[in-house]
Amino acid sequence: MRVYRCVLQIRSPTVISNERGARGFYTATEALPGYTVGGAVNRALFGSVSPDRMLVSSPAYPVLNGHKTLPAHTFYYKCKICEGLVVSTLREANLLELMRHGWEVVKERLIALRDEQSHPLKSLHPRPVTPQGGRAARVAVQSIVSIGMNRHAAASQIGLLYEYTAIEPGQEYWFTLASSGGSEIPDEFDVKIGRGASRGYGRAVVRVEERFTDPPLDQSVGDEAAFYAVSPIPLRFIAGQINLAECSSRYGLKGVDGVLEPIYTGGRPAAFGRAVRKMVAGWPHGASVSRERIDCLSAGSIVAYRWRQRPDDQARALAALRYFGAPVRLDSGYVDGFCMLYPFSREPLEEVV
Numbered sequence: 577m578r579v580y581r582c583v584l585q586i587r588s589p590t591v592i593s594n595e596r597g598a599r600g601f602y603t604a605t606e607a608l609p610g611y612t613v614g615g616a617v618n619r620a621l622f623g624s625v626s627p628d629r630m631l632v633s634s635p636a637y638p639v640l641n642g643h644k645t646l647p648a649h650t651f652y653y654k655c656k657i658c659e660g661l662v663v664s665t666l667r668e669a670n671l672l673e674l675m676r677h678g679w680e681v682v683k684e685r686l687i688a689l690r691d692e693q694s695h696p697l698k699s700l701h702p703r704p705v706t707p708q709g710g711r712a713a714r715v716a717v718q719s720i721v722s723i724g725m726n727r728h729a730a731a732s733q734i735g736l737l738y739e740y741t742a743i744e745p746g747q748e749y750w751f752t753l754a755s756s757g758g759s760e761i762p763d764e765f766d767v768k769i770g771r772g773a774s775r776g777y778g779r780a781v782v783r784v785e786e787r788f789t790d791p792p793l794d795q796s797v798g799d800e801a802a803f804y805a806v807s808p809i810p811l812r813f814i815a816g817q818i819n820l821a822e823c824s825s826r827y828g829l830k831g832v833d834g835v836l837e838p839i840y841t842g843g844r845p846a847a848f849g850r851a852v853r854k855m856v857a858g859w860p861h862g863a864s865v866s867r868e869r870i871d872c873l874s875a876g877s878i879v880a881y882r883w884r885q886r887p888d889d890q891a892r893a894l895a896a897l898r899y900f901g902a903p904v905r906l907d908s909g910y911v912d913g914f915c916m917l918y919p920f921s922r923e924p925l926e927e928v929v
């Protein structure tokens with residue numbers, strides 16, 4: 577298993593479309609989806625996505641004044657009055673222990689409305705924040721208005737005016753790439769990401785900052801564990817199981833197995849996060865792009881699982897879950913870069929690697 581920690585720097589205005597709206601495409605600016613970054617990297621290095629050379633990408637999160645940001649979890653708050661004060665109720669709590677006492681206790685201990693001075697608190701979930709000090713990332717964007725062209729008539733189509741939000745050049749994002757092994761990747765390479773590459777949009781450069789072989793991830797997880805979601809988690813993995821043997825077969829990871837199932841409290845799976853109902857996955861399908869929706873909880877969510885079937889090599893199984901996630905099967909194929917989970921003990925934003 578090879579893992580690369582990378583930084584992507586935007587070099588020309590970049591439009592990452594997430595979803596089509598009335599006047600254009602809403603742009604993902606605070607996080608670039610893992611399948612979008614992964615697609616761009618695999619095309620740049622290998623010309624296409626081939627299963628035996630595939631690199632799986634995490635979502636890419638902004639770098640703020642040289643600091644990497646991560647999506648705030650559900651119990652990460654900022655005071656509306658005290659400048660820079662952040663409160664994480666997880667730091668003082670043991671989530672698994674609280675769950676044994678039921679939902680009322682979980683709510684009472686983890687949901688905070690006021691700080692010690694009785695000031696109102698606001699949850700930062702799921703905005704990317706710096707783990708030290710909790711500053712929220714702000715990404716510089718510009719608006720681009722373009723006229724819809726009718727390809728066949730080579731003329732502009734009346735009334736078709738699209739407005740895009742584009743990420744400005746200079747913005748940096750960090751992310752991880754993972755592969756089962758094999759060929760190395762260069763220290764630096766150019767990618768084209770998002771829409772309008774033929775018109776000069778979406779030029780970016782990727783720098784590899786660190787390389788790891790078989791990153792250890794043990795965390796002395798017992799039968800049950802609380803996880804922080806580094807990527808969105810499809811609801812199917814919260815309503816049902818995560819079978820790590822699917823990672824093994826999709827990504828060619830030998831010795832990765834085990835089955836996780838969600839822990840239930842009072843009839844509900846223990847999952848805390850914002851529902852992202854219209855996550856769109858797109859990939860080339862012949863000449864056009866197929867799109868499907870995946871209902872998810874957003875990155876930064878907190879979920880609790882237990883081993884239904886313990887893995888032979890737990891450290892390896894947990895590393896696969898963190899850096900590859902679980903492949904999502906759709907009608908038209910697989911999509912990668914989802915369900916990347918990290919087991920934490922107290923404060924995930926300070927622990928996650």
Ligand SMILES: [Zn+2]
Pocket residue numbers: 655656657658661691693695
């Ligand atoms: Zn305060």
